[in-house]
């Protein structure tokens with residue numbers, strides 16, 4: 473009996489030591505590359521293992537009813553998930569990270585913080601699935617949503633109502649890469665007692681930290697750059713507001729939209745190379761954007777670090793890089809776009825983004841098919857709009873691939 477209690481006590485100390493190390497790392501304010509490698513786990517105190525163990529368990533034995541190690545049931549807590557959540561919090565500069573089974577589950581969880589009757593102001597050009605869950609799921613439950621172009625001065629105020637509680641920003645947006653001034657909008661939303669959420673999926677914490685700019689919640693589809701290898705689906709929310717963290721933890725446990733331990737491990741492993749991957753994504757994407765911008769078959773190329781981007785100056789001050797996504801409109805019609813997308817050899821024609829391999833997709837038919845056609849037209853999601861997720865391959869190979877597919881498309 474005494475040994476078992478001692479074991480429980482030692483386990484608690486070990487996990488506290490792990491957390492303490494994480495806090496110390498944060499205090500040291502290490503630089504981004506170092507933080508990506510070490511965030512969330514500083515070695516297993518028992519064995520010295522460098523990587524977090526994968527705890528494949530649904531439950532934990534208790535010494536006596538209510539006497540336990542702090543781990544009771546795996547929906548509520550799992551040490552492998554704890555490590556990923558600590559990493560996310562550290563990278564985004566928040567106090568609390570909460571992990572989910574998908575980015576969509578993370579999005580839904582934030583909306584579940586609201587009450588029937590509340591109103592959300594959202595950027596108009598968000599991921600198709602985000603608009604879908606707002607309009608097709610939560611609107612049925614008494615919440616209302618307004619979609620507005622946050623790049624237009626005064627558009628935010630015009631969309632607000634007395635019952636507005638939340639501002640939803642995606643920056644850059646999916647797929648048009650519009651950018652919102654997070655610091656300015658956060659000030660204006662806070663003046664109206666609204667919470668500010670930023671979906672930071674497209675840039676990752678390596679390139680943009682919304683909490684430092686004034687946002688209250690940052691949300692990620694970790695499926696993308698954080699994992700980086702296209703082998704898990706996951707999501708995360710980070711905040712420094714205790715009240716929001718507590719409510720999100722309660723929801724995570726009550727609704728149960730958690731990731732499994734193996735997926736947490738894989739995502740955390742991916743994060744270790746986030747910094748080097750993002751550097752290559754950015755340099756490859758910028759070069760491809762410049763190549764497309766001068767290509768005779770391309771009408772318009774969008775990339776935040778091109779001088780022609782409407783919010784280029786904002787991109788330079790708000791972010792540390794343009795990211796890996798490039799969107800462009802081709803000349804011609806849907807048939808040309810189809811032939812182009814069928815002709816690529818290195819780029820894979822697939823939904824998703826942020827993995828090491830380059831992907832290409834047609835937003836109107838694929839990722840944003842759930843957006844009503846009228847709205848797609850208003851946003852510019854035309855039949856000839858193409859989105860690239862530029863991977864980390866040799867950029868010359870990627871340019872050659874796009875060039876030959878453009879040749880084949882007409």
Ligand code: P1T
Nearest residue numbers: 574575576599673693695706823824839
């Ligand atoms: O796919 P999931 O992990 O559930 O994440 C949803 C999501 C949330 N936010 C943004 C900005 C996203 O781009 C996504 C998912 N997007 C795609 C699958 C896509 O191809 O655009």
